[in-house]
Amino acid sequence: MNEVDQYALEEALAMRKELGGTITAVCVGDLTCQEVLYVAKAKGVNRAIRVNAPCANEVLIAEALAEVFRQLKPDLVLAGVESSDSMTGQTGILLAAMLGLPFAYAVTAIEARPNVGWVRVTKELGEGICQVLEIKLPAVLCVQSGIQPLKYTPPAKILQARKELLEVYSVPESSLQHSVVPQLRFTDVFKPQGIKRTQMLSGTSEDIAVALVKKIMEAR
Amino acid sequence: MAGQILVFIEHYDGEFRAITQRLLSIGREQAECVDARLAALVLGHKLDRIVGSLSEMNLDTIFTVDEEQFETYNPEICTRVVSEAIGQISPRLVLFGDTHMTREIAPAISVALNAPFLSGCLEIELTATKLVVTQPKYSGSVFVRAELEPVPGMVMASVQSGVVHPQLVCKQLPEIILIKAGTNNGEPRIRVLETTAAKADGIDIAKASIIVAGGRGLKAKENLPLIRDLAEALGGAIACSRPLCDLGWLPAHYLVGMSGKTVSPSIYIACGISGATQHLAGMSGAKCVIAINNDASAPIYRLADYGVARDLLEILPAIIKEAQKTNT
């Protein structure tokens, strides 16, 4: 499971502990993404749904999620800030915009009280700046790492979860609006070039230490 | 192509965000490539100083939305007003910095304007017929080049920090156009209670000339003395990557990167840090970078002058010993 999504899930579990309610884990993709849902099950979510839909880019994923969430009508949607593979960091906010819901990004604390209809959210604005907001529910919050300590999931629980049946929602390509899908054509995948020429130091630990401290003394 | 390239300007407390220079220089370069005009859009209140500085940055036009309600940033209001303003200006390309604020509002603006948003670009190249971007994937371990062809009526892109191009020489004074924000009839769904900058307990790592930074490769909190001792022996300060703050090993004011401090010391020693783009954003200005990371293919080596591809638990004690010896 994507690292920041683990934090989002951990926060959901903490909120349920305090406030009750149910947690549904949702993932868009083919059969290969089910493993992630089994982990979510093992961690204790009430429902796990795989959305069978095209997931070539963040806009399609958000559209598929929006379709499903119109039916599920959650009070609160928690997403991670970005996926570590595609790194676009857009899915949560796109989803909020498509559903017409208020949103916040890089959330590091959520305070909710029963039957209030608003949550208090602390979020980062970068460069050490933080903001505290109140947001009306339903809302989409993109959770930043560190919001809760991550808990270990025993493999036995995951094995157990694999025996359970997952719910599957299908969103056919034809029902997606393809609103702002960038028709991007990938022309090249490459290993990033070095910006500087790196001199690698080798030898025994002592050799390296002597050489490195010499370089440090020269550079300072 | 003609038309306009628009740069969205972010500022906090009367200062531009760190990415501004880079954005404007990329904007000017691209504007010249396609014979477009370069404009900036800035939202806020009492913008005289910001607009004054922008006027010296070789822009053709500055669009301002200057109203009291924009004194503090509110994502809901900002999304609406910036969408409306961009809609009115109707540029071919809108450039944002890859900042928290952009990540919060730009995807929603792209939905509102029905314009594709290419996020986190490292490079961007606009021609008459296509837009070519380079983006990092898989935590920055690979880059992809992607093309958008044909270029739709309006495209948005965010640019990561990186090489800062030469100072922009001012060739002309820009035209300044005030845009009035439309009124919103709907009930507000976001109330901003406070916006604050993190306070440091006396230590400002941005002032240190030698920084020894630790990352997840340190493995356990018990190993923090390795970076502390090295920093002390060299007369420097310690800093860290995000996981160490997330784990509660160090408070937030030690954090280097997009979420935390931007530092440019003489020497930056990265111990067990992979070099995610968000971390590099805060330290790429360091003069001499030393990376200690047992994965010789870690992205941090792209920026390193010297590298030690060894287990830090084994090598750092030797370096500390040597540094102590040299300094006494």
Ligand SMILES: Cc1cc2nc3c(=O)[nH]c(=O)nc-3n(C[C@H](O)[C@H](O)[C@H](O)COP(=O)(O)OP(=O)(O)OC[C@H]3O[C@@H](n4cnc5c(N)ncnc54)[C@H](O)[C@@H]3O)c2cc1C
């Ligand atoms: C919106 C946003 C903002 C962010 N802001 C920041 C920010 O401000 N600052 C920041 O740092 N991150 C930030 N991040 C997180 C960033 O994406 C990375 O997850 C983070 O920088 C990784 O930290 P790391 O390099 O310590 O950990 P990892 O990526 O896990 O790297 C650990 C490294 O240690 C090496 N290692 C392991 N064991 C050893 C050993 N024994 N000896 C030597 N080397 C070893 C490994 O090879 C690896 O390269 C942000 C992310 C997002 C989405």
